Amino acid sequence: MKIRVKLNTLGKLSIGLLLSLAISTASPWGGEVPIPNPPKAKENVSNSQKCVEPLDVMRRNHGLFLKHYRHDTMRHGIRTIQHSLVNCIECHVTKDTEGNYPSIKEGSEHFCRSCHTYAAVTIDCFQCHASQPEKSSE
Ligand code: HEC
Ligand code: HEC
Ligand code: HEC
Incomplete structure (x- = not known):
């Protein structure tokens, strides 16, 4: 049991390290957030092809906004x-x-899982x- 606790702690530590490395590395998208390959947003929703905030702001701060x-x-x-x-x-x-x-629940096809x-x-x-x-808005 003690060994398992120690392993878990180590696991969390190394994930934290990896995450901060990934975030501080400049990405080809110009943001600080790692973006593997998020699926494209639906077309022609609300007559707008824009997100609710500028993209770089959204990539960095959507968690806070929500x-x-x-x-x-x-x-x-x-x-x-x-x-x-909902939006x-x-x-x-x-x-x-x-x-x-x-x-x-699985894979990385869902938009909200693509980066997470x-x-x-x-x-x-x-x-x-x-x-x-x-x-259905299609
Ligand atoms: C009116 C439609 C619309 C709404 C509502 C919307 N978005 Fe977006 N969002 C877009 C579009 C368009 C892009 C640009 C990339 C694309 O075409 O998929 C984008 C980009 C993003 C990105 C960057 C993805 C990337 O490829 O770099 C994130 C993160 C994001 N949105 C999160 C959210 C979150 C969280 C919400 C709710 C608070 C939200 N969006 C609401 C249309 C929308
Ligand atoms: C235990 C259930 C529960 C969990 C977990 C939960 N929420 Fe909610 N959330 C609610 C309820 C209930 C409401 C109010 C009713 C509504 O607006 O649908 C709400 C409302 C909201 C709203 C405002 C309404 C809207 O249309 O979006 C946002 C934004 C929101 N939640 C974001 C989040 C985010 C982000 C997380 C995860 C970090 C989260 N919630 C986790 C139950 C939950
Ligand atoms: C472009 C990549 C990307 C996409 C797409 C994305 N996220 Fe995130 N999200 C991240 C990263 C990276 C973090 C951790 C750093 C941060 O908090 O900004 C995060 C953090 C969050 C947090 C805060 C978690 C916490 O515990 O503080 C919430 C809530 C969240 N995302 C919700 C969403 C929702 C809902 C969607 C789909 C509508 C989504 N994200 C799509 C990259 C993304």
Whole structure:
């Protein structure tokens, strides 16, 4: 048992190290966040082909935006569309060639897993929130 605890601690340490290395390395996309190959956003959603914030800001800060927005919604009842998680999913989660939405549980096809798998980020959001668009907008 003691050995297992030590191994776990080491495992976490080395993941942390790898992550900080990956993030501090300049990437071909010009941001600081490692981007393996996120799937393209849906076309013609809300007549806009843009994300809710400039791309470099979004790549770096989406985690914060989502968490801040959650805080605002839960604590103060504020609801705007801009940083809504439902909205991210609506634009970003698209069907594969067989017409199925990718899984949030495995692989790296799902937009929200495309970087997280690579960067060893774990989020619990989709235990409660839908990981696939609710209304069909195609
Ligand atoms: C109106 C549609 C739309 C909404 C809503 C939207 N995005 Fe985006 N997002 C885009 C587009 C378009 C891009 C540019 C890359 C592409 O074409 O897929 C992008 C890029 C990104 C990127 C960078 C991906 C890359 O390839 O570098 C991240 C991260 C991201 N969005 C996260 C989010 C999150 C988190 C939310 C919800 C708070 C959100 N987006 C909401 C359309 C949207
Ligand atoms: C372009 C790559 C990329 C994409 C695409 C992406 N993420 Fe992230 N995400 C990261 C990285 C790297 C981190 C860790 C560094 C940070 O917090 O910015 C992160 C962190 C987060 C965090 C904060 C985790 C924490 O514990 O603080 C949340 C929440 C999050 N992402 C949600 C999402 C959601 C929801 C989507 C899909 C709509 C998504 N991300 C898509 C790269 C990405
Ligand atoms: C235990 C269940 C649960 C978990 C886990 C959870 N949420 Fe939520 N979240 C809720 C509920 C309930 C609401 C309020 C009802 C609603 O707006 O759907 C909410 C609302 C939100 C909202 C505002 C509403 C909207 O349309 O987006 C955001 C943003 C949000 N959550 C983000 C997150 C993120 C990011 C994570 C992971 C870091 C997360 N939530 C994890 C239950 C959860």
